[in-house]
Amino acid sequence: MQLRQFTRKTTQSVEGIMVAPRSWDEMSGVYPNATETQPTLLAVGGGKGGVGKTLVTTSIGIAMAQQGKRVVLIDLDLGGANLHSSLGVRDSRASLNDLFGSAEQLGDLVIETGIEGLGMVSGAHDALNIANLPFQQKEKLVRHLRKVDADYVILDLGAGTTYNTLDFFIAADIGIVTTIPEPTSIENTYCFIKSAFFRLLNAPGQPQDVRQVIQEALLRRHDDALSIRSASDLVREIERIDPVYGRTLKIRLRQLDLRLVLNQVLDTADIQLGRSMEMVTRRYFGLEMPVLGCILHDRSVQRSVRAQRPFMLEYPNSRAAATFEQIARSVMQGEE
Amino acid sequence: MSSNETTPTHYELLGVSRKASGVEVASAYRAAKQAWDPQSLAVYSLYSHNELSAINHQLDEAYRTLSDPFLRARYDAALAGQEPTGPAAMGTPTLSEVSPGEEQMAQEEAPHELDPALLEEIEQTDCFDGPLLARIRQAKGISIEEIADRTKIGRNHLREIEAEQFSRPIAAVYLKGYLKQYALVIGLDPDRVLSTYPSLQNHGNWVG
Numbered sequence: 001m002q003l004r005q006f007t008r009k010t011t012q013s014v015e016g017i018m019v020a021p022r023s024w025d026e027m028s029g030v031y032p033n034a035t036e037t038q039p040t041l042l043a044v045g046g047g048k049g050g051v052g053k054t055l056v057t058t059s060i061g062i063a064m065a066q067q068g069k070r071v072v073l074i075d076l077d078l079g080g081a082n083l084h085s086s087l088g089v090r091d092s093r094a095s096l097n098d099l100f101g102s103a104e105q106l107g108d109l110v111i112e113t114g115i116e117g118l119g120m121v122s123g124a125h126d127a128l129n130i131a132n133l134p135f136q137q138k139e140k141l142v143r144h145l146r147k148v149d150a151d152y153v154i155l156d157l158g159a160g161t162t163y164n165t166l167d168f169f170i171a172a173d174i175g176i177v178t179t180i181p182e183p184t185s186i187e188n189t190y191c192f193i194k195s196a197f198f199r200l201l202n203a204p205g206q207p208q209d210v211r212q213v214i215q216e217a218l219l220r221r222h223d224d225a226l227s228i229r230s231a232s233d234l235v236r237e238i239e240r241i242d243p244v245y246g247r248t249l250k251i252r253l254r255q256l257d258l259r260l261v262l263n264q265v266l267d268t269a270d271i272q273l274g275r276s277m278e279m280v281t282r283r284y285f286g287l288e289m290p291v292l293g294c295i296l297h298d299r300s301v302q303r304s305v306r307a308q309r310p311f312m313l314e315y316p317n318s319r320a321a322a323t324f325e326q327i328a329r330s331v332m333q334g335e336e
Numbered sequence: 337m338s339s340n341e342t343t344p345t346h347y348e349l350l351g352v353s354r355k356a357s358g359v360e361v362a363s364a365y366r367a368a369k370q371a372w373d374p375q376s377l378a379v380y381s382l383y384s385h386n387e388l389s390a391i392n393h394q395l396d397e398a399y400r401t402l403s404d405p406f407l408r409a410r411y412d413a414a415l416a417g418q419e420p421t422g423p424a425a426m427g428t429p430t431l432s433e434v435s436p437g438e439e440q441m442a443q444e445e446a447p448h449e450l451d452p453a454l455l456e457e458i459e460q461t462d463c464f465d466g467p468l469l470a471r472i473r474q475a476k477g478i479s480i481e482e483i484a485d486r487t488k489i490g491r492n493h494l495r496e497i498e499a500e501q502f503s504r505p506i507a508a509v510y511l512k513g514y515l516k517q518y519a520l521v522i523g524l525d526p527d528r529v530l531s532t533y534p535s536l537q538n539h540g541n542w543v544g
Contacts, residue, residue, distance in 0.1 A: 181377060182377075183377060183380050183381075186377050186378070186380045186381065187380055187381040190380075190381055190382055191381070230382075272367075272370060273376075273377055273378055275367060275371075276367070276370055276371035276376055276377075276378030276379075277371075277378045279351060279367065279368060279371045279378070280371055280372070280378045280379055280382065282351070284382055284383075
C-alpha cells in the first residue's frame with residue numbers, strides 16, 4: 001500500500017502544543033519530553049454546514065500530496081460522514097468506528113484514495129451513535145491522531161459546536177475556519193470561535209471569582225452597561241482578578257492557532273470581508289486569524305461533487321484549484 | 337474595571353505601529369471603517385448598534401489625531417509620558433494642558449475641526465474630484481502655499497488640480513505623483529484619491 005512506503009520526517013517541533021494545560025496534555029497525549037516524529041494536525045471547521053469544509057479538506061490534502069507530502073484525511077464529521085464520497089472512495093472495509101473495536105492503531109484504518117501520497121480514514125458505516133462519542137473514546141482518538149504516520153493529518157469536522165467537534169478543533173495545531181460571505185454563515189463562524197474560546201477558558205481548576213466572571217460573560221447579551229464587551233475584555237478582567245491564572249489562560253488560548261478560508265467569494269468586497277473579519281477577530285477575541293485564502297465561487301465545485309470526483313482532479317486548471325495550491329503552500333511554508 | 341485599562345491607543349485601534357506613515361494610517365483607517373461599518377458582515381452578530389457607534393467614534397478620533405502631524409506629535413508626547421495617567425492623556429491634549437509658548441504654537445498650527453457632515457462625505461464618497469479636495473483643504477485650514485512649500489509642487493499645478501482644468505496637457509504619471517503628495521498633506525488616503533479623481537479615470541498617457 002502506498003501509504004506504508006512513506007518515510008518518517010526526522011524531527012518535528014511540538015513546542016506549539018507543549019504549552020497546553022495539563023488536562024489538554026492528557027487528552028492529546030502530548031508531553032514536554034515527547035521526541036517522536038508527529039504529523040502536523042490541521043482541523044477544518046467553522047460551525048455552519050454547507051460552507052465547503054469537506055471541499056477545503058480534500059483540496060488542501062490533494063494539493064499537499066501533489067507537492068510531495070504524505071497526507072491523511074480523517075472524517076470527523078461524526079454522524080454525518082461523507083468525506084469518502086467527495087473523494088470517490090468506495091472502499092469501506094475500514095472506518096473510524098473500528099478504532100473502538102478491532103483496530104489497534106488509527107493508522108491501521110487508513111485506506112487508499114487512488115491519489116499518490118493521500119490516504120484517508122473513512123467515517124462511512126460508522127455506528128449510528130458515534131456522534132455521541134464518550135469522553136474516553138474521544139481521548140483515545142485524539143491520542144491516536146498524533147501517531148498517524150504522515151506529514152499532515154487533516155481533520156474534516158462537522159457543523160455545530162458540540163464538545164467533540166470543539167475538542168478536535170482545539171487539539172489541532174492549526175484550526176482552519178471555513179465560511180462563506182453570508183450573514184448566517186458569519187454568525188455561525190463567530191459562534192464557533194466563541195465556543196472554542198470558552199471551551200478553553202472553562203477548563204477545570206478555576207478560582208471561584210474567575211469562574212463567576214466567566215459564567216456571567218457566558219450569559220451576557222448585548223448590554224452596554226457591562227464593562228466586559230468582548231472576549232478579550234473578559235481575559236483582561238480575569239487577569240486583573242487573578243494575574244497568575246490570567247497568564248495561564250492567555251497561554252492556553254494560544255492553542256487556538258486560527259486561519260480563515262473564505263469560500264464562494266464573488267467580488268472584491270467579499271475579499272475585503274476576509275480582512276475585516278481578521279481585524280474584528282483580533283479586537284473582539286484577542287486572537288489572530290489571518291486569511292489563508294479566498295476561493296472564488298465556481299459552479300464546477302457542484303459538478304465535481306455530483307460526479308463524486310475530487311474538485312482538484314476534475315478542474316486542476318481552475319482559479320479555485322490554484323488558490324487551494326497556494327493555501328497548501330502557505331501552510332507548509334509556515335510549518336517548515 | 338476602569339475604562340483606561342481597556343481603552344486601546346489610537347495606534348492599536350487602527351492596528352498600525354507608532355512609526356506608521358501617513359499613508360499607512362489613512363489606509364488602516366479606511367480598512368477599519370469598512371470592518372466596523374454597522375452594515376459590515378464582519379461585525380454581524382458580535383456587536384450591538386451602540387457598541388458599533390462607540391467603536392466608530394473611537395476610530396474617527398484616532399484618525400483625526402494621527403492624520404495630523406501636529407496633533408500626532410502632541411499625542412505621541414502624551415503617550416510617552418502618560419503611563420500612570422487617566423484617559424485625558426490618551427486623547428488629544430487640550431489647550432489648558434499646554435505651556436504658554438506651546439499654546440501660541442497650537443493656536444497658529446492647530447487644524448480646524450472638520451464639520452461632521454464633511455467627515456461623513458469623505459468617508460462615503462467614491463469621487464474625490466477637484467472641488468471636493470479644495471473644500472477639504474480649506475476646511476483643514478491648509479493653504480495652497482503651504483502644500484506648495486511642503487511638496488515643492490508649483491502653486492499653479494495645485495490650483496489646476498483643484499479646478500480640474502489644465503492649461504496644457506500634463507503627463508498622467510506626473511499628475512498621479514502630484515495628487516498623491518497633495519492627498520498626503522491634507523490627510524487623505526492617496527489610493528482612494530488616485531482611484532476616484534475624475535480626470536485620471538479612463539485617461540491616456542496625458543491629461544488635459
